[in-house]
Amino acid sequence: MPARLEPEPVSRRDLLGLSGLWMTAAAVVGSMLGALKLPMPRVLPEAGARFRIGSPGDFVPGTEQVIKDRNIVVRCTEQGVAAVSLVCTHLGCIATRSPDGFHCPCHGSKFGDRGEVIGGPAPRGLRWLQVSRAADGSLVVDLKREVKPDTWYAV
Amino acid sequence: MNGTGLDVFWTNLKQVPTSFRDSLVRQGAPTSDRARAQAVFSNVFLHLHSTRSHVRTLRFSTTLAMGMATLSFFLILVVTGVLLMVYYKPSVDLAYESMKDIHFVVPTGRVIRNVHRWAAHLMVITVFLHMARVFYTGSYRKPREFNWLMGMGLFVLTLALSFTGYLLPWDQLAYWAVTIGANIAGSPAELTDALGITGWFDPGGFQKRLLLGASEVGEEALIRFYLLHVMVLPLFVLALLAVHFWRIRKDGGLGRPGGTPTVAGKGAAAIDADAAGAGAASASPGEVDVAHTPSEAGAKTFGLMAVIRDRTPATNLDPEDTVPSWPYLLRAELFIFMACVLLSLLLGVFFDAPLKEAANPSIPENPAKAPWYFLGLQEMVSYSAFMGGLVIPAIVVLGLALIPYLDREPGEAGTYFDNATGRRVAWRSLLFGAVAAILTVAIPVNFGWLRSWFPGVPQLVIIFINPGTLLTAAYALWSIHVLRREGSTRMAAIALFTCFLIGFVILSYVGSELRGPNWDFYWSKSQWPVH
DSSP: OHHHHSOOSSOHHHHHHHHHHHHHHHHHHHHHHHHTTTTSOSSOOOOOSEEEEEOGGGOOTTEEEEEGGGTEEEEEETTEEEEEEOBOTTTSOBOEEETTEEEOTTTOOEEOTTSOEEESSOSSOOOEEEEEEOTTSOEEEEEEEEEOTTOOBOO | OHHHHHHHHHHHHHTHHHHHHHHHSTTOOSOSHHHHHHHHHHSTTGGGSOSEEEHHHHSHHHHTTHHHHHHHHHHHHHHHHHHHHTTOOOSTTTHHHHHHHHHHTSTTHHHHHHHHHHHHHHHHHHHHHHHHHHHHTTTTSTTOHHHHHHHHHHHHHHHHHHHHHHHTTOBHHHHHHHHHHHHHHTTHHHHHHHHTOTTTOOHHHHHHHHHHSSSSSSHHHHHHHHHIIIIIHHHHHHHHHHHHHHHHHHTTSSOOTTOOOOTTTTTHHHHHHHHHHTTOOOOOTTOOOTTTHHHHHHHHTOGGGGTSOSSSOOTTTSGGGEEEHHHHHHHHHHHHHHHHHHHHHHHHHHSOOOOOSBOOTTSOOSSOOOOGGGHHHHHHHTTOHHIIIIIHHHHHHHHHHHHHHHOOOOOOSSSTTSSHHHHHHHHHHHHHHHHHHHHHHHHHHHHOOHHHHOTTOOHHHHHHSSHHHHHHHHHHHHHHHHHHHHOOHHHHHHHHHHHHHHHHHHHHHIIIIIBOGGGOBOSSGGGSOOO
């Protein structure tokens, strides 16, 4: 009998009420979190990352050309062809050619001739991109595949 | 009988204007103080005011009118913003054209857009000044800590609103400022890259994709920013505003020395401190010592002491210093509102908001600048994107938010800088903060930074040791120095806040005026190289 008179830590009525409250809260928070998955895109709406840049014959060793739409520079030497991204590794502005390399207009990052950082806030060098050959023989650059600097695709 | 029903109907119809007015305004025409007071507390909008206001509240020097000015600009922004939405089309192909339409074709479109832009700038300024006023008068102190937090929320929302609005014109300025902003959101990759863990832990990429809905600024980003700008953020602002205003009332109105005692506890900490000093039984701050007070009250025959916490009954003291809110407070508010409308209208008529060429993802603006209030950040971003763009701002906002919880010294709200010591600390901190901020710019401009001295220095070192982080550390050390010297958290807070304020002003000035193409330093725009 004394046991029944001892005060319970949580009364039965409170337990039911509190569990109802917490279950409601859990349901609301849970469904909100589920709904918040919506803004996270599963497929990114953008143009394909692989694109043709021309046939090997278009590139003469010792020259380079900037492809403006894709923000890359295609360079050709005796070793082969390489594509370097012009998107600044700092905050995504587009670097331009300077006499000794590349420089970015936004926050003054400076890159050397091989795209290596020589000044400014850029955390790393410009990205070198994979060059390959399509079935029809033309050269293809893949913006999503980065290769080590000084990787030349022999043509 | 037919006649009776019709008669009643006719009588009711004829009395519709009168009975409608009676249902709208229950207390009758506001011809007496009493009727006006009733109008104030029975109207849902007016009841944010108390029926009577302290004369000190109405003085310009008490508030500098900055809170009301901020609200006024917000209202102007809502109205002009809704009007702009009539013509604006949030689509990559149409946005820029619709901006041109608004500027050149739509009736009053040019002025409405200009007013929207100017009111946005002015609102940012008044938010800053309002925050400074509240801080320097110590108005964040108990019981107003939570309202300071609401204010911080509104501060962040204001900046977010102006940042999201910046993209909408879809011109070069907008495109590149937002590209930079989105990459700042992605800049934790700077750290994870340096640690080599980006492959499986990439919070930067996650944030950037969530913000842009893509990997570049494009259609998805535009519609997201539009949604945030016109819908999500304004709703949050309205919710926080309601709480902010409500808490002003509930926390006892504007803080003032010897302010009105309230149940919520005007200067409760001060009373407790007095009690503790006198060796009386001391309640811990914030606890209403109900059990203790009635006996004392009985002995002294101050019945009110049981309800209202103060040393003396407020009877007949305070009401004499108050005036009816209608007309005195409402008139002052209307005056400020009209002044704000006039100012933004004048600026809008005479100075056009900028609209550059349409966005071009291949050619960045040179220099590409964010709005002026972000240029202090951009200055720090030009050392390290991750630290300058994310970590330091987060530390600043967190530090500001914690002020009322870290400085819990008892004291009354309403006196600028508290006392002579406060003024001295503020002046010295202003000097220290200014010198440190100028050095932060001058040293890298003249001598370069780590990478110019040691070309092979690892990125990790630059992330943590750069002018931005050193400036933040210098401010923190200065504040700690003041804390030890003065032995007062309030003085340390004044030191830190003053440093933050002057640092913000100086870095913003440098970013706006002294940075030119390639973010190089120029004393004047006339020295910029011609392309």
